Amino acid sequence: MPSLLSLLRYRLSRLLPAEVAGSERLKLLTPFRHPLLVSRHRASLIVDRVRLFALLFAVLTPLWGVIDYLAFPFPLWAQLLGMRLLVCLAFFSLLLFYRDQEHMADAYLAMFFLFAIPTLFYVGSHTLLAHYQLTDLPAAVAAGYAFLPFVLMAGLALFPLTLLENLLVGAVLLMAQGIAGYMNWSTLNWPSFVGAFWLLILIAGVTSLACMSQLAYMVALLRRAIRDDLTGVFARNSGQEILQVQWSTSLRNNSALSVAFIDLDHFKQINDRFGHAMGDQALREASQRIQSCMRSSDSLVRWGGEEFLLIMPDTDMTRARQALDRLQRSGLGSRPDGTPLTASIGLAERFYDRIDSSSGLLELADSRMYRAKAAGRNRIQAI
Numbered sequence: 251m252p253s254l255l256s257l258l259r260y261r262l263s264r265l266l267p268a269e270v271a272g273s274e275r276l277k278l279l280t281p282f283r284h285p286l287l288v289s290r291h292r293a294s295l296i297v298d299r300v301r302l303f304a305l306l307f308a309v310l311t312p313l314w315g316v317i318d319y320l321a322f323p324f325p326l327w328a329q330l331l332g333m334r335l336l337v338c339l340a341f342f343s344l345l346l347f348y349r350d351q352e353h354m355a356d357a358y359l360a361m362f363f364l365f366a367i368p369t370l371f372y373v374g375s376h377t378l379l380a381h382y383q384l385t386d387l388p389a390a391v392a393a394g395y396a397f398l399p400f401v402l403m404a405g406l407a408l409f410p411l412t413l414l415e416n417l418l419v420g421a422v423l424l425m426a427q428g429i430a431g432y433m434n435w436s437t438l439n440w441p442s443f444v445g446a447f448w449l450l451i452l453i454a455g456v457t458s459l460a461c462m463s464q465l466a467y468m469v470a471l472l473r474r475a476i477r478d479d480l481t482g483v484f485a486r487n488s489g490q491e492i493l494q495v496q497w498s499t500s501l502r503n504n505s506a507l508s509v510a511f512i513d514l515d516h517f518k519q520i521n522d523r524f525g526h527a528m529g530d531q532a533l534r535e536a537s538q539r540i541q542s543c544m545r546s547s548d549s550l551v552r553w554g555g556e557e558f559l560l561i562m563p564d565t566d567m568t569r570a571r572q573a574l575d576r577l578q579r580s581g582l583g584s585r586p587d588g589t590p591l592t593a594s595i596g597l598a599e600r601f602y603d604r605i606d607s608s609s610g611l612l613e614l615a616d617s618r619m620y621r622a623k624a625a626g627r628n629r630i631q632a633i
């Protein structure tokens with residue numbers, strides 16, 4: 251029995267892409283606590299997909315007018331064409347003029363526009379079609395208008411969304427379809443409508459899986475691109491991006507921003523005496539120790555070989571100093587000979603040091619780190 255249970259657990263765990271680490275799996279469920287870079291890249295990917303969708307719809311919507319012209323009497327086809335041209339204009343405007351700032355709020359707004367435009371068209375076209383008694387080919391073409399929610403639901407699969415986001419959008423689409431049926435907007439008869447509604451629910455389920463697996467691959471690829479292989483903390487390139495974002499945020503919110511350079515002391519000796527593998531182990535342990543003392547909003551970056559940058563948003567000099575004192579007390583691990591591994595730390599803060607650029611803040615923290623080295627190592631230099 252236990253072996254059956256463990257087999258089941260194993261099989262279930264294999265349903266998720268293997269690239270996604272255990273701790274990352276929760277990120278597939280809700281958008282909360284996504285790391286800054288994941289949110290930024292996800293937001294810009296979603297807005298790019300919205301643009302792709304908008305281009306596709308902007309081109310296809312007026313083209314369908316030819317079929318309306320062949321199937322429907324005048325003035326129905328002309329009224330529908332008028333609506334289609336408006337929709338085309340709205341999609342082109344979304345494609346050309348929507349500006350995103352790599353925030354999830356922008357991504358949600360872009361998706362809202364993308365889905366609102368066809369929804370308005372859906373309501374408008376059904377209101378119009380309801381005034382005509384259509385039979386044969388015109389009735390068959392009119393039935394096609396009922397399938398727009400299916401196109402939207404399936405199109406959702408293009409986006410890297412969490413389960414919660416997907417359920418919310420899916421629920422709105424299902425609700426809209428339900429209301430359309432209740433108000434008799436649908437061009438389908440009741441039995442066909444109910445069958446179609448079930449189909450829409452099934453598509454919603456498949457779409458959720460597609461969205462989550464897209465997100466899973468995005469998170470995994472991003473981790474590889476932005477993380478340092480050895481320690482798992484942010485690599486230098488992503489650290490520079492994070493610093494830029496945090497600097498802009500601190501300017502916008504008029505909030506504190508502290509950065510600290512942490513350089514391990516006499517690290518070369520570990521490599522020279524005990525070998526590179528032991529050096530690697532010491533680097534991994536030190537980075538874990540630093541991370542365990544940080545807040546979840548702080549970012550740890552491996553800036554160079556044995557040098558780390560700690561970025562602490564919303565943290566003034568006093569609180570940053572307290573955090574680093576705590577780190578020094580808890581230690582950075584031990585060297586292979588059992589003696590403590592120490593670091594020289596240079597700390598700078600935007601308001602306290604009256605700094606007006608992110609590069610100035612970095613330079614000051616770096617120069618203070620060198621002063622900590624010169625003053626005898628294993629210390630924090632904050633002035």
Ligand SMILES: Nc1nc2c(ncn2[C@@H]2O[C@H](COP(=O)(O)OP(=O)(O)OP(=O)(O)O)[C@@H](O)[C@H]2O)c(=O)[nH]1
Binds near residue numbers: 516517518528
């Ligand atoms: N094992 C290992 N060593 C590394 C890695 N990256 C850099 N190093 C080593 O880190 C050492 C840094 O040496 P130094 O710049 O002289 O610094 P230090 O010995 O810590 O001396 P101080 O900073 O002055 O206290 C070099 O021996 C590098 O080879 C790495 O990924 N793994």
